[in-house]
Amino acid sequence: MTCSEFLKELTDYLDGAMDAQTKAELEDHLQWCHNCYVVCNTTKMTIEVYRESHLYELPEELRGKLRSAILKKCKCGGESKGQS
Amino acid sequence: MATIQPKVEEPAGDELRLVHAAKAGDISAFEELVKRYDRNVFRIAQHITQNREDAEDVVQDAFLKAYQNLANFQEQSKFYTWLVRIAVNEALMRLRRRRPERMVSLDEDIKTEEDSMPREVADWAPNPEQLYSQGELKEILGKTIQGLPTSFRTVFVLRDVEGLSTEETADALDLSIPAVKSRLLRARLQLRERLSKYFKNRVGGDGKQ
Numbered sequence: 001m002t003c004s005e006f007l008k009e010l011t012d013y014l015d016g017a018m019d020a021q022t023k024a025e026l027e028d029h030l031q032w033c034h035n036c037y038v039v040c041n042t043t044k045m046t047i048e049v050y051r052e053s054h055l056y057e058l059p060e061e062l063r064g065k066l067r068s069a070i071l072k073k074c075k076c077g078g079e080s081k082g083q084s
Numbered sequence: 085m086a087t088i089q090p091k092v093e094e095p096a097g098d099e100l101r102l103v104h105a106a107k108a109g110d111i112s113a114f115e116e117l118v119k120r121y122d123r124n125v126f127r128i129a130q131h132i133t134q135n136r137e138d139a140e141d142v143v144q145d146a147f148l149k150a151y152q153n154l155a156n157f158q159e160q161s162k163f164y165t166w167l168v169r170i171a172v173n174e175a176l177m178r179l180r181r182r183r184p185e186r187m188v189s190l191d192e193d194i195k196t197e198e199d200s201m202p203r204e205v206a207d208w209a210p211n212p213e214q215l216y217s218q219g220e221l222k223e224i225l226g227k228t229i230q231g232l233p234t235s236f237r238t239v240f241v242l243r244d245v246e247g248l249s250t251e252e253t254a255d256a257l258d259l260s261i262p263a264v265k266s267r268l269l270r271a272r273l274q275l276r277e278r279l280s281k282y283f284k285n286r287v288g289g290d291g292k293q
Contacts, residue, residue, distance in 0.1 A: 071115055
């Protein structure tokens with residue numbers, strides 16, 4: 001397996017979405033290719049750091065305001081509710 | 085190397101019960117759905133629009149639109165996936181309004197050979213969380229993701245931040261599964277490359293710029 005072939009499979013590998021044989025081939029490549037090991041490891045960390053960052057959290061106060069506004073609009077606009 | 089675990093999901097049956105009650109006119113059931121997903125919709129909207137006011141408007145408009153069109157929700161997908169589709173469209177509309185000079189489309193597929201080829205291969209140590217304060221880290225992450233093309237950013241946020249499956253992301257964005265996978269790979273690799281500038285291991289340095 002070449003490094004380009006490894007890269008193409010990286011997303012499925014990180015998501016665990018592959019058959020056992022392909023997974024074994026990728027892990028064999030990771031054993032001896034330091035660069036792909038680092039790319040794989042830091043890509044995994046990229047995903048984790050974004051997932052755990054709480055970037056753009058909705059503050060509770062704003063959350064309450066938005067919810068009231070939504071429900072008010074829903075009640076007012078109830079009569080324009082779409083029909084199937 | 086361990087794989088990335090998907091987020092735990094709410095039971096679909098419970099969601100469907102709320103949807104049916106809301107369809108029958110029970111506003112408190114709809115309020116429950118708002119409470120359940122407002123944070124997710126806000127996060128998605130702010131990631132796409134990169135603007136706080138727009139994100140607030142998207143939250144309101146997306147839920148209102150969902151409420152007004154509940155009767156048209158066929159229940160072939162999860163309510164959340166259907167809501168995300170509405171929210172993404174609202175967010176893209178606002179982004180286009182704010183940046184009319186730039187092409188904003190989920191179909192954009194900027195393909196260059198080098199955009200996804202790793203150039204930086206230094207490992208990250210210590211962990212980013214140990215290297216920066218929470219505030220600094222948020223600033224770096226926000227600035228970095230802003231630089232991605234809208235289509236890559238949107239796929240990354242739905243798949244990796246919100247934990248939607250590839251199929252749900254394809255459904256919400258009206259893209260094919262190969263298109264989602266290709267954009268996701270390039271988004272992940274481009275973010276990794278750009279973050280390496282801040283997080284890479286530097287022998288003898290403090291890692292900060």
